[in-house]
Amino acid sequence: MSLDATEVRVYVEDAPGQRTEIVAPTDMGLSLMEVMKASGYDIQATCGGMALCGTCHVEVLAGPSLQEPSDDEMYMLESLPVLTDASRLSCQIRITPRLDGLVVRLMPQDA
Amino acid sequence: MSSISTDICIIGAGPVGLFAVFEAGLLKLRCHVVDALPQVGGQLSEIYPKKPIYDIPGFPSVLAGDLVQNLMEQIAPFHPTFTLGERVEKFEKLDDGSFQLTTTDGTEIHCKAIAIAGGLGSFEPRKPAVESLESFEGGKGVYYMVRDPEHFRDKRLVIAGGGDSALDWTIFLADVAKEVTLVHRGTTFRGAADSAEKVKNLHEAGKVRLVLSSNVTHVHGNGTLSHVTITGNNGEPEQVSVDAFVPLFGLTPKLGPIGEWGLEIEDNAVKVDTLDYSTNVPGIFAIGDINTYPGKLKLILCGFHEAALMAQGAYKHIYPDKKYVLKYTTVNGVPTL
Numbered sequence: 505m506s507l508d509a510t511e512v513r514v515y516v517e518d519a520p521g522q523r524t525e526i527v528a529p530t531d532m533g534l535s536l537m538e539v540m541k542a543s544g545y546d547i548q549a550t551c552g553g554m555a556l557c558g559t560c561h562v563e564v565l566a567g568p569s570l571q572e573p574s575d576d577e578m579y580m581l582e583s584l585p586v587l588t589d590a591s592r593l594s595c596q597i598r599i600t601p602r603l604d605g606l607v608v609r610l611m612p613q614d615a
Numbered sequence: 616m617s618s619i620s621t622d623i624c625i626i627g628a629g630p631v632g633l634f635a636v637f638e639a640g641l642l643k644l645r646c647h648v649v650d651a652l653p654q655v656g657g658q659l660s661e662i663y664p665k666k667p668i669y670d671i672p673g674f675p676s677v678l679a680g681d682l683v684q685n686l687m688e689q690i691a692p693f694h695p696t697f698t699l700g701e702r703v704e705k706f707e708k709l710d711d712g713s714f715q716l717t718t719t720d721g722t723e724i725h726c727k728a729i730a731i732a733g734g735l736g737s738f739e740p741r742k743p744a745v746e747s748l749e750s751f752e753g754g755k756g757v758y759y760m761v762r763d764p765e766h767f768r769d770k771r772l773v774i775a776g777g778g779d780s781a782l783d784w785t786i787f788l789a790d791v792a793k794e795v796t797l798v799h800r801g802t803t804f805r806g807a808a809d810s811a812e813k814v815k816n817l818h819e820a821g822k823v824r825l826v827l828s829s830n831v832t833h834v835h836g837n838g839t840l841s842h843v844t845i846t847g848n849n850g851e852p853e854q855v856s857v858d859a860f861v862p863l864f865g866l867t868p869k870l871g872p873i874g875e876w877g878l879e880i881e882d883n884a885v886k887v888d889t890l891d892y893s894t895n896v897p898g899i900f901a902i903g904d905i906n907t908y909p910g911k912l913k914l915i916l917c918g919f920h921e922a923a924l925m926a927q928g929a930y931k932h933i934y935p936d937k938k939y940v941l942k943y944t945t946v947n948g949v950p951t952l
């Protein structure tokens with residue numbers, strides 16, 4: 505996909521091997537959390553995307569490499585009980601043309 | 616265990632629940648406020664105490680924590696009573712139309728009306744994925760909050776977590792407990808730099824044990840907790856004898872028991888009539904982030920407005936035969952109870 509694409513496709517793995525495609529606009533400054541929420545995913549996003557609540561936690565399964573998490577994001581992630589090397593806060597991931605083909609899964613809030 | 620009797624029981628000490636005390640107080644209704652958190656302020660205290668809020672009328676900017684303080688000052692003349700650190704669990708409607716509420720710790724509140732100001736629900740601890748953890752809850756060795764540090768005096772503790780509360784309690788309990796082990800999944804702490812430094816110093820001085828790149832993976836015991844397994848990221852397990860395991864991974868909101876009280880619920884929120892923010896159960900009202908109606912905005916300002924109308928509705932419910940005439944506070948001043 506070209507770097508000025510106005511739409512990207514991201515995939516949410518609902519169950520192992522079962523992926524749902526979401527088409528997201530790149531020109532609206534949305535975050536992955538907002539796009540997933542708008543697509544009907546049950547994300548609490550209590551803090552509205554400020555990296556303060558950790559309720560939008562996802563695991564990146566495949567796709568393009570992402571920018572390193574900020575200190576704020578890392579700080580929140582570190583305080584969660586379940587964390588993998590590919591954990592991210594979906595509210596901190598901006599939808600840009602580079603994101604095309606990203607695959608994520610929603611992480612459980614509790615065990 | 617205690618028993619309380621009041622006019623209105625307000626569930627939730629967030630900004631909206633607190634302001635409801637003021638509006639009820641103007642009508643000479645007494646309030647008792649219950650919150651699952653140990654402090655008042657709801658989301659403002661729990662999530663963003665240091666953030667400025669810009670859309671409170673009359674305050675070009677106010678820190679969330681300061682707004683909570685101001686609300687406490689504003690309602691003080693009405694002498695509200697509080698039960699903090701306990702979640703309202705059960706509700707029962709009595710034959711005379713009044714209600715009996717019971718908290719997780721068995722506190723009973725008898726009231727004539729209920730105002731649910733539960734926001735996003737009660738904040739519950741995030742629990743790590745450890746099998747059988749639940750069977751050691753309720754005083755049997757697993758604690759998700761430190762309510763009274765004295766409880767851990769001369770005990771052997773394992774604390775888990777990498778945030779500020781794990782660091783702060785490790786430092787504090789190092790002097791109280793017999794042994795403290797802090798287990799953290801990572802190698803660095805993101806909490807306040809000086810807290811991380813203090814924990815390292817305590818570790819070097821042999822006062823706490825620091826186990827990095829590891830997780831508590833199992834809990835064991837016969838009825839009460841006797842030891843935990845700590846597993847390193849390299850897969851090496853180690854058994855540690857303990858009296859208490861304290862996972863501190865922050866809190867996350869849950870609608871909780873309110874969802875099972877026979878109230879009409881839509882999208883995790885309580886449906887209300889905007890006339891007075893009453894629910895489908897007479898005498899129970901819902902205000903603030905917890906309710907839903909066409910056009911709902913989850914703003915503090917809107918919750919304040921709802922609290923004013925709720926108080927009128929509760930007054931009419933409690934005194935169906937009395938007529939209330941609106942009086943301005945500028946005319947009458949703030950009455951006290």
Ligand SMILES: Cc1cc2nc3c(=O)[nH]c(=O)nc-3n(C[C@H](O)[C@H](O)[C@H](O)COP(=O)(O)OP(=O)(O)OC[C@H]3O[C@@H](n4cnc5c(N)ncnc54)[C@H](O)[C@@H]3O)c2cc1C
Nearest residue numbers: 627629630631650651657658703733734736737903904915
């Ligand atoms: C980061 C952030 C920034 C925000 N900025 C603004 C802003 O600038 N302006 C604005 O207007 N709004 C803002 N908001 C929204 C605002 O915080 C909420 O609208 C407001 O907190 C709602 O107040 P409340 O009293 O209804 O609920 P909450 O603040 O959620 O309080 C509810 C309380 O009820 C308790 N509770 C729930 N169930 C039970 C139970 N069963 N038993 C006992 N206790 C219970 C909870 O523990 C909690 O303390 C912001 C929110 C966030 C997260």
Ligand code: FES
Nearest residue numbers: 553555558560595
């Ligand atoms: S929405 Fe709160 S951390 Fe992402």
